[in-house]
Amino acid sequence: MALFDKCDEFSRWIESLKERREFFYLREFDPAASPVVSMGGKKLIMLGSNNYLGLATHPRVVEATALAVREYGTGACSSRVLTGTTGLHARLEKRLAEFKGTEDAVVFSTGFMTMMGTITALTGEGDVVLSDEFNHASIVEGCRLTGAEVRVYRHNDMSDLEEKLASCEPEQDKLIVTDGVFSMKGTLANLPGVKKLADEYDARVMVDDAHGTGAIGPSGRGTLEHFGMEGEVDLICGTFSKSLGTIGGFVGARSDVVTFLKLRSRPFIFSASPPPSSMATVLACLDVLEDEPELLARLRENTAFVKEGLSELGFRLEETVTPIIPVLIGEDSKTFQMAGGLEDEGVIVNPVVAPAVPPDSSLIRVSVMASLNTQELETALEKFGVVGRRLGII
Ligand SMILES: Cc1ncc(COP(=O)(O)O)c(C=O)c1O
Missing domain, CATH: 3.40.640.10 (Type I PLP-dependent aspartate aminotransferase-like (Major domain))
Structure with missing residues (x-):
């Protein structure tokens, strides 16, 4: 019996995280690795997949x-x-x-x-x-x-x-x-x-x-x-x-x-x-x-476009040469609020908090795909602006 006690305690903790909107795991998407995915019947722009070249749906x-x-x-x-x-x-x-x-x-x-x-x-x-x-x-x-x-x-x-x-x-x-x-x-x-x-x-x-x-x-x-x-x-x-x-x-x-x-x-x-x-x-x-070398070129264009857009909005980014864009937020609670706000506005991202990163360096991990079109990227950036301003991050 006692072996599973920790599971009961853990489940109650997970429920409390869900109530505070600090749980962004095990969500269901149909499909998962497309530019636009569906979650509970709602369409969202996917900025959280590792399908960088978009080949999973090519x-x-x-x-x-x-x-x-x-x-x-x-x-x-x-x-x-x-x-x-x-x-x-x-x-x-x-x-x-x-x-x-x-x-x-x-x-x-x-x-x-x-x-x-x-x-x-x-x-x-x-x-x-x-x-x-x-x-x-x-x-x-x-x-x-x-x-x-x-x-x-x-x-x-x-x-x-x-x-x-x-x-x-x-x-x-x-x-x-x-x-x-x-x-x-x-x-x-x-x-x-x-x-x-x-x-x-x-x-x-x-x-x-x-x-x-x-x-x-x-x-x-x-x-x-x-x-x-x-x-x-x-x-x-x-x-x-x-x-x-x-x-x-x-x-x-x-x-x-x-x-x-x-x-x-x-x-x-x-x-x-x-x-x-x-x-x-x-x-x-x-x-x-x-x-099709144009796919890699498109991935790089899309990444540069999102980086530039986020910087212009006033977000702090860490420098990378990859399609992973770390948007530095700092506090865990703000990071969760940002991820939740974006989800409400129709954009999926991954919040990353300690221990995956050092304490107080929480971030939103944006990952770009070659298959996202300009309109989807523009919409996502606009939503970043709306939520970032509302939370006082930018
Ligand atoms: C750096 C790194 N190595 C290994 C793995 C494990 O690969 P897979 O998920 O394909 O089992 C991952 C996946 O997240 C990863 O990011």
Whole structure:
């Protein structure tokens, strides 16, 4: 009985948050990743999706996915290691390796499993994992589960990272892990700095480029392309759940490392294969990214338009080069009021409060999609103005 007492208490707390309008989770949208979504029958402009390029609803991507469902059925119904690998899985792995400039690649069923399963397979007792304090929860979980020693360095702080590397024992193998794009604020990792230290201290580097893949770099190949560093890190990881239209994750690395992950990573071995149709989705997304560079251009135009509009209205923004725009509010209560006010006016955004960001630095996380048209963006900006003025934020 007592085991569930905390759930009862928790449910009452959630109800109180809902009454105070401080709960913006588990809302239902139909569909979820379109420029205009419906919630309880009401139409709203979506500025809270990670479907940056709009590929989850792109006709070519939808058609390729539907064709694959007809040919392969709805699921592979087995682990990748047993009978769950199809030709589509193998084709996508080859394609991702080309896309990321690595020898080989492996596809996992989710991005979360990718990060967690890579860290836990490759590190163990006697090793050291050095992890940025703002890394995604999937990396944190990998760090919790590894038998290795974990040293968390201050966010993007190269002198702290160096200090932590320098104090490792010479016989310890070291893995530095960082997000490429930090998901809450859209800021970039200092990858040149990380790589320099890794070379100096003979450490391997793993980059989680969930938000960079498809969104940044001259041709959308991600954070390494942005820095002109493709092929320069040991493990380049990502997810399909942002720019690549579906769910799943991948690691690009040396062939022997990929083979090791396929036969040693427990989330890869002991969970079912992602549906073949999801592989077709990602293959189509990569084709569209290559054939329609105007989509990336449109994403950048839309992002610049929203940033400029918000700045002109008087909002404080943190500088980023990604489609994630952090609108700094400060107090949690004002942040919730802003999100609630925007929702009432027909705009969906994500409020971000501590512990996801430091206390008193709450923000509204706006994420832009290439599929939003100018009229939708203008309407959203107008609503930001209305609610921001009403709350005395601008
Ligand atoms: C940086 C980062 N890594 C990993 C993940 C996990 O990926 P997925 O949601 O595709 O499992 C996410 C998703 O939120 C993320 O933002």
